[in-house]
Amino acid sequence: MSTSVRYQFTPIPFTSVTINDAFWSPRIETNRTVTIGYDFQKSEETGRLANFDKAAGRMAGDHEGIFFNDSDVFKIIEGAAYSLHLHPDPELEHYLDDLIERIVAAQEPDGYLYTARTIAERNGTLEKLKADREGLTRWSHLRVSHELYNVGHMYEAAVAHYLATGKRTFLAIALKNADLIDDVFGPDKRRDVPGHQEIEMGLVKLYGVTGEERYLRLAKFFLDERGYYNQGRQRYGNHDNEAYTQDHLPVTQQDEALGHAVRAVYMYSGMADVAALTGEQAYIDAIGRIWENVVSKKLYLTGGIGARHQGEAFGDNYELPNATAYNETCAAIANVFWNQRMFQLHGDAKYIDVLERSLYNGFLPGISFSGDRFFYVNPLEFDGEYRFNRDDSLVRMPWFGCSCCPTNVVRVFPSLGGYLYAQTEDRLYVNLFMRSQTIVTLAETTVQLSQESNYPWDGAIKFTVQAQRPVAFALCLRIPGWAQGEPVPSNLYHYIDEVTESIRLRVNGDDVAVDLQQGYAILQRTWQPGDVVELVLPMAVRRVACHGAVSDNVGKVALERGPLVYCAEGVDNGGHVLDATLHDEATVEPSFVPDLLSGVVVLRALHATGDLIFVPYYAWAQRGVGEMAVWLQRGVS
Ligand SMILES: [Zn+2]
Numbered sequence: 001m002s003t004s005v006r007y008q009f010t011p012i013p014f015t016s017v018t019i020n021d022a023f024w025s026p027r028i029e030t031n032r033t034v035t036i037g038y039d040f041q042k043s044e045e046t047g048r049l050a051n052f053d054k055a056a057g058r059m060a061g062d063h064e065g066i067f068f069n070d071s072d073v074f075k076i077i078e079g080a081a082y083s084l085h086l087h088p089d090p091e092l093e094h095y096l097d098d099l100i101e102r103i104v105a106a107q108e109p110d111g112y113l114y115t116a117r118t119i120a121e122r123n124g125t126l127e128k129l130k131a132d133r134e135g136l137t138r139w140s141h142l143r144v145s146h147e148l149y150n151v152g153h154m155y156e157a158a159v160a161h162y163l164a165t166g167k168r169t170f171l172a173i174a175l176k177n178a179d180l181i182d183d184v185f186g187p188d189k190r191r192d193v194p195g196h197q198e199i200e201m202g203l204v205k206l207y208g209v210t211g212e213e214r215y216l217r218l219a220k221f222f223l224d225e226r227g228y229y230n231q232g233r234q235r236y237g238n239h240d241n242e243a244y245t246q247d248h249l250p251v252t253q254q255d256e257a258l259g260h261a262v263r264a265v266y267m268y269s270g271m272a273d274v275a276a277l278t279g280e281q282a283y284i285d286a287i288g289r290i291w292e293n294v295v296s297k298k299l300y301l302t303g304g305i306g307a308r309h310q311g312e313a314f315g316d317n318y319e320l321p322n323a324t325a326y327n328e329t330c331a332a333i334a335n336v337f338w339n340q341r342m343f344q345l346h347g348d349a350k351y352i353d354v355l356e357r358s359l360y361n362g363f364l365p366g367i368s369f370s371g372d373r374f375f376y377v378n379p380l381e382f383d384g385e386y387r388f389n390r391d392d393s394l395v396r397m398p399w400f401g402c403s404c405c406p407t408n409v410v411r412v413f414p415s416l417g418g419y420l421y422a423q424t425e426d427r428l429y430v431n432l433f434m435r436s437q438t439i440v441t442l443a444e445t446t447v448q449l450s451q452e453s454n455y456p457w458d459g460a461i462k463f464t465v466q467a468q469r470p471v472a473f474a475l476c477l478r479i480p481g482w483a484q485g486e487p488v489p490s491n492l493y494h495y496i497d498e499v500t501e502s503i504r505l506r507v508n509g510d511d512v513a514v515d516l517q518q519g520y521a522i523l524q525r526t527w528q529p530g531d532v533v534e535l536v537l538p539m540a541v542r543r544v545a546c547h548g549a550v551s552d553n554v555g556k557v558a559l560e561r562g563p564l565v566y567c568a569e570g571v572d573n574g575g576h577v578l579d580a581t582l583h584d585e586a587t588v589e590p591s592f593v594p595d596l597l598s599g600v601v602v603l604r605a606l607h608a609t610g611d612l613i614f615v616p617y618y619a620w621a622q623r624g625v626g627e628m629a630v631w632l633q634r635g636v637s
Pocket of ligand 1: 328329330331376403404405406408
């Protein structure tokens with residue numbers, strides 16, 4: 001297996017990017033000062049941390065909570081480790097040292113780590129595991145037990161902790177566990193697949209820091225084993241619904257996004273990782289086909305994915321209901337991961353278009369401004385009564401029995417810098433717009449790029465290039481699809497209005513033509529220290545309509561401005577919005593309101609019968625319970 005192939009388009013790591021952005025920095029800071037500590041505290045309160053002590057024999061009692069709760073702890077550690085990179089914090093680092101010591105004590109001598117089973121064996125209560133369908137013996141019920149899902153998150157966390165602190169304490173636990181799994185599973189050993197994908201990405205990260213090819217081979221093994229359940233191999237589970245875990249076909253034969261959305265998209269991300277390292281073209285082809293399916297038929301306007309509550313799953317093609325949309329926050333995060341990797345494979349801006357949509361409108365609504373309330377479920381319409389959110393709730397919740405989402409968001413904020421820039425040998429890509437600086441090496445020259453903007457409220461973005469000496473490279477600025485009249489890279493959504501504003505690009509004050517390649521404006525020149533590039537994206541309010549096959553959206557219209565999807569809330573509109581009509585002839589005026597929702601551009605649609613007010617969808621449900629709609633009746637005159 002060759003390891004010479006890498007992602008062709010390499011992201012600039014978040015450790016080389018400094019974000020000081022009016023929109024994102026307060027959220028990153030809240031994550032650091034509130035959410036990380038809050039999540040650890042909740043994990044303590046709910047027995048997630050005590051489970052490690054019980055497994056270690058340091059505390060009496062049964063395993064508490066769901067059998068995959070270990071994964072939540074690992075995800076918070078991963079987020080905390082990223083945060084340590086940005087903001088050294090001896091107290092947090094010490095807390096992690098203590099926690100890792102508790103985790104190592106819970107690891108069995110051969111490397112096995114899964115507190116639910118270890119506790120049950122210690123207490124002689126394995127029958128309880130059987131009742132929970134985790135199996136009496138290790139690995140016997142892999143489809144359900146999440147034994148491999150849990151440790152996949154541990155690998156990601158351990159690598160993050162090692163890179164942040166230089167300490168090998170957690171990495172050693174992860175490697176010992178991965179070595180055990182490599183001893184047990186393989187083409188000539190036990191053959192099975194995890195019910196919930198995640199270990200694939202984790203193993204690739206272990207390979208990344210150790211260079212041990214067997215971790216990469218094991219990741220590929222778990223992918224290649226999928227779809228062979230019916231070839232005489234015994235597996236536990238309901239084989240009538242293999243698509244739920246993407247086990248219905250070999251991964252290279254799949255071409256539609258099916259089943260549990262987070263599992264699916266973690267798998268596509270793992271396939272991209274393995275393909276980048278092995279050159280496995282059949283993986284690249286398969287995830288390319290699946291991506292086309294999602295973007296053309298299964299993507300909400302908000303970038304959310306996974307339409308169905310039942311099974312937390314993708315719906316059929318064009319099955320995109322608004323009020324009952326599931327759109328798990330974790331699935332939006334997974335969509336960010338996947339589209340970043342698709343960009344890294346192909347260097348096309350269309351993937352970042354989807355990533356940006358999911359980041360601002362799919363991920364961000366999942367967490368309150370306060371950093372301690374969460375949506376698991378993200379509908380596009382709400383009547384004020386339907387208990388859409390997990391655990392039968394209709395507001396952002398402090399926690400959930402299954403708290404995958406509150407613990408996933410803490411990984412995203414501190415690592416956000418890793419999505420802004422990318423490079424090849426002679427190209428520097430700008431993918432997202434935030435006030436930030438980065439330092440990269442191009443043509444053996446250190447180049448500093450600074451970006452100033454008031455995005456997403458303002459489309460004017462200014463870049464300054466600083467280098468020790470003149471240096472030739474191409475600066476590639478992403479021109480979002482929405483700025484070119486295409487909300488998504490498919491015909492699933494389209495703009496129904498005309499816009500006369502155009503994209504403007506200047507270098508050192510002189511207008512230059514926009515030379516578009518794969519969605520990027522390419523500026524190839526020998527850069528002089530202090531050169532300035534100004535990009536102006538049109539920030540007109542846009543009316544969007546949906547493909548006619550989506551029954552919920554027939555005759556409806558939605559509003560966007562820049563990367564943001566808007567919604568109407570009852571609180572701004574006399575209590576009711578579900579019966580509201582947005583007329584085509586109504587002028588829509590944007591205005592920045594600094595003291596509303598931490599400062600947002602509000603849209604006011606002027607109607608003779610009374611104005612309609614819209615706020616960014618990410619900021620909905622921060623002012624009590626009430627009606628909300630992204631899609632409104634379209635009034636055509
Ligand atoms: Zn989740």
